Amino acid sequence: MTLFRNLAAAAALLAMAAAPAAAQEKVRIGTEGAYPPFNELTSDGQLVGFDIDIAKALCEEMQVECEFVTQDWDGIIPALLAGKYDAIVASMSITEERKQQVDFTDRYYTSPVAFMAAKDSDITEVTPEALAGKSVGAQSSTISGNHLQDAYGESDVRLYPTQDEANADLEAGRLDAVLVDKFVGQEWIDSAGAECCTFVGEDITDTAVVGEGIGIALRQDDDELREKINAAITAIRENGTYKEINDKYFDFDVYGE
Amino acid sequence: MSGRETAGAAAEKPYVAATLIAPEPPPPSARRVSKARIAGTAMLLLWVAAAAGLLAFLAREWNPELLARYGPSLLSGLLVTVELVSLSVILGAALALPVAAGRLSANKLFGAAAYGYVYFFRGTPLLAQTFLIYYGAGQFREPLEAAGLWWFFRDAFNCAAFTFTLNTAAYQAEIYQGAIRGVARGQWEGGRALGLPRAIIFLKVIAPQALVTALRPLGNEVIFMIKGSAIASVVTVYDLMGETRLAFSRSFDFQVYLWAAALYLVLVEALRRVWDAAEVRLTRHLQRAQAAPKARKAAGKQMGA
Known part of the structure; x- marks a missing residue:
């Protein structure tokens, strides 16, 4: 019994220690990894592409730590809803059908x-x-x-x-x-x-x-994160980071009119 | 003492009891509350509660709009499943017979070829085989066109049915050869002693007995194929499971999976009944006397039809 009590105390301490770390915010980002040039897995398992660079720039702007999770396209929204990650940055179009399930940030590019x-x-x-x-x-x-x-x-x-x-x-x-x-x-x-x-x-x-362009999908109750990402999108558009990433992949502005 | 005298003595003193103990039913079993019974009942209740929960979920979430929109595509998916499975199981059975014959053959070359075939198709995943044949054929368009086979491999359903046929043939061949091996050698020898040709011995004596053994494993194989047909959706043949996933990815409504589960249950239950009937028919010579008139009636009805 004493052993059990000690273990429980240790677990409680650990949980308390972990709480501030969580408050420092780690945003988990879901992506597909099979959609070049926007997101793809290289042969050594690295995620690269326009979506990935944009996501990294946004995380830097928001000063949060980001972690990427790859997920098959068919299950990408259900996995967001199930809490496997917090945001989808995978060239997802903002459509009415999807809006019934998830919220979107402002667009970060447009594609016909x-x-x-x-x-x-x-x-x-x-x-x-x-x-x-x-x-x-x-x-x-x-x-x-x-x-x-x-x-x-x-x-x-x-x-x-x-x-x-x-x-x-x-x-x-x-x-x-x-x-x-x-x-x-x-x-x-x-x-x-x-x-x-x-x-x-x-x-x-x-x-x-x-739809209305390509946005980042979030769970519907996640208003705080949405505001932060929207602000970050505006910021990287203005400070030239967006243009830098854009020019790496395209010879025209993919953001659209 | 000579044999005749023994026979005479037996006739005078038959080895039959003069009086028989009257038949009695077995004593009633002691039904007492044991730990195992409590645990069993609790678990049963848990399952009943889970089923009731699912039904309540379906009733609460019942969405006629969703049904109107995705119901027809689910049914067309069911049709694709039935078509794909029945086609490949029947063609697979036809292909499995020569393979099983090869497995049973004393000829080393036939034996090795059949063994190699079964080894490959049982040893690699159906998913990989489907990919290999569909996208592999796409890579070899020119030679296939030259051979006049492209029209066949161009169609995704053909490719899926072809792969499934090859795959199930390997499993079925193993079922058949095991069942045939399981029939006692004496049955062959008895047939030969009667002067019957080998083909007739096989058809009239061996096959009916082997089928009794093969029936249940064969039923399992068909059920595996019904579920495995979901793999065809990777090559754009949308069966019941594929259509369900597609419907879920647009509606995000979990109940489409419950509908699919219900449709699969109906399909497997129908198959189970067919298999039960087939078993009654195949084992009619093993049934006890009381059951015989019923079986004879069923057999008579089949003949009449």
Whole structure:
């Protein structure tokens, strides 16, 4: 019994010691790690990309310690709600559907979506009518995937766990077109997909489809963190840190109008 | 003493008791409150409470809008599961027979080939096999086109069904060869003594007895395939589980998983009943006399239909 009491006392002491450390604030950030150039895992397991650099800059601005957690895209919101991390910095579009579950900060960039197709493809128009009967793909649970499911009922819609797999099937000729975030598609077309594919048709910029830009998702009761991050986004926009990161990846301003 | 005399003596003094003890029911078992009974009842109550909790959750969270939106896609997912599993289990059975024959063969070459096949498909994950065949085929488009096979491998459902067939064939081959080995050698010898050809011995004597042994493991394999078909969603074939995940990732409503669980239960329960009926039919020669008229009636009905 004495041993038990000693242990309990030790545990209580430890808990008290840990409390101030927690108050110093450690923000855990969830990301996907499979979405170049925004977030990806290098071959030695390091997280790199625009999202990651922005998150690090924001944490520095807020003077908090940040820890990254990778999570599959399909489960990224449920894991936030379950408290596995406190914020999602993973190129998530701010949409009405998602707002019912999570809160968003202000946007930190904007991205249209666009169709990619094989270079020798006869696709010129990308309306649902023009793509009827064709096979179109996207990553599942993304704005692209949701848009295909909602508006392209006449096409054969195929949904993939990651963007890489949709790209592989476009290259293999299983898909006639892939709907993707413009910058992510651009990165692929500039590198691995250079030989096979190109963008077709007009970009889709309708906010009903692409939402109000890309934001950081938080749990709905986390107003304090949201205010802090919003202030930090404004600060890095103003002090040039944002531009520095932007120029590392793009030759134009991804923040948008 | 000669044999004839013994027989005569037995007829005079039959070894049958003149009076029989009247049959009695066994004494009533002592039903007393033991620790094990209390623990068992408590645990049972826990499960009942959990089930009641789930039902209450479903009733409270019941969302007809959600059902209208995602119900049809869940049902279409169920259909994909049923199609994929029935196709691959049937084709797999057809493929499993030559493999099982190879496993039983005395020929070293056939034996090694069948063993290698089973070894590979049981030794690697179904997920890896599905990836390998689907995206592997994508890498070899030109040679496949030249061979006139691309139309087949272009379609994701075909690739999934093909992989599942190869996979289940390996497991089924092991079930069949084990069951066939389990039939006593005397059954073969008896058939040969009657001058029956090997094929007839196999079909009429060995196979019916082997099927009794194979039936339950085969049922397990089909149930594993029903659950394993969720793997097909990595290659864009959205079965029941895939559609459920998709619905959850848009609605974030946990109850879609409960609906999926209910649909899986219905599916497995239907299968269980089919298997029970098949077992009654296959073991009708082992049933006791009282049960026989019922079985005969069931058999007669099947023949009539």
